[in-house]
Each structure stands twice: as structure tokens, then as C-alpha cells.
Amino acid sequence: MTTEEKILSTVNWLKDKMKETKTKGLLVGVSGGIDSAVVANLIKLASPDNCLGVILPIHNSSEDLVDANALCESCDIKKLTIDLSHENESILDKVESEMKELFIKENKKIVDANMRARLRMTALYSIANNLNYLVVGTDNAAELLTGYFTKYGDGGVDILPLANLLKNEVYEWGRxxxxxxxxxxKAPTAGLWEGQTDEKEMGTTYKYIDMYLQGKEIPQEDKVVIERLNARSEHKRTSPPHPPLF
Structure with missing residues (x-):
């Protein structure tokens, strides 16, 4: 299939999901990155009159906000901006204060990063519930394989239209x-802290993850990293475990 045919098929799939769930529209959290940019364009095609790009800054860089707004304008999607910086600080400070000596300060950065993703998910669902929209996720095949998403954060969505796309295919759709x-x-980043990029955090590249998914040979050290990430994040791709029936 050509890129255009794949996009048309995905747009029709989004329309079908709206019919199946009896929902009125679609929304996506717009970060200023390539994945949410592609999803914003897809939902605009699938539901032109009932789609929304939601920008949820939490101490984001001004560059990310400029890019997020430019994206919404380029695909002519309605946008809503809600700054959650204060709420994130408030909860994080309260958790640290109440835990007192139990709080492990060395883990604060990752706690903060995951809290940001989960706060954004909460805001997206508050909006979606109000409008009777579906929350559309942005994770692609590389991110799903490695677990590069926050459980109940950016992984907490209704549907994933990019789930079968390699990262380089996401860029093809973006072009x-x-x-x-x-x-x-720009380098892919979740914008979790200054200087953070996906590839630095994962310890490998999207190029090698794409090649791994295609069954191609990659350096052994990268294969080890990818398989370790996949094993460590298995809990993110499955339902919470429960004991067997008595």
C-alpha cells in the first residue's frame, strides 16, 4: 500500500471506532513532536468538525509550545491550552512533604516525569468525558515494543492509530x-526535563529499533538494550495480574 492508502485506511478505522463507541469526536494531546503532529492530522481528516488538539504544558520549553501551536494551525484543528505546571508542583511537593524521610530524593526526577504524563492523561479524559470524545494516543510500534511510555500516562488512551508504524514511517506520514x-x-523528546531526548533515555536509536522490528541485523549491544527494555516493560502491555480462580 502507498502512504496515502495507509493513511486513508487509518482515517476510515478512526471513523469506525467512533461509530462503534457512539462517540462524537476525537482529541489528542499535542506536544510539539512528530507523533502527536501526525495524529492531529489524522483526527482532523476523520472528524473535521469534532476534533481537538489539547496542549498541556508542564514547565515545557517555549520551543515546544511554539511548535504545538504551529502544528494546530497547520492542520486547522481546534486547540485548547491548559497549563498544569502548578498542579504538578503542588502534588509532587505534597507527596514529598507527607512521605518525609520515606521519600527517596534520587528518584524525584522520574517520579516528576511520570506524574506529568499522568496529569496530562487525567486532563485529557476530563475533556473527552465532557465532550463525549475518544482520547487518541500517539505511541508508535517502536515505543510499544520498548515500553517507552508511562503506564496510565501517555499509555492511558482509548485508541492507538500509529501502533503498527515504525518511527521512520511516522516521519513519512508527517512529510x-x-x-x-x-x-x-528536531530530536524526538517527551519534554520531561531539559535536554531530555527519547534516544538518550532509551540507550539506543529509533533506527535500530525499527530495524529490530523488521527482523534486520543490528549491533549486538543495541539488541541487548531493546530486548531488556521490552522485557522490563511487559507489565505496561498487559492487564493487571490477578490470582487464579479458587
């Missing part, structure tokens, strides 16, 4: 949609 060049050119 098809004429996503702004700033978004196409």
Missing part, C-alpha cells in the same frame, strides 16, 4: 501531511 519543518527536524 505527507506537510508537518512544520521544525517538528520534522
Amino acid at each position: 505527507y501531511f506537510n508537518v512544520p519543518e521544525n517538528i520534522l527536524a
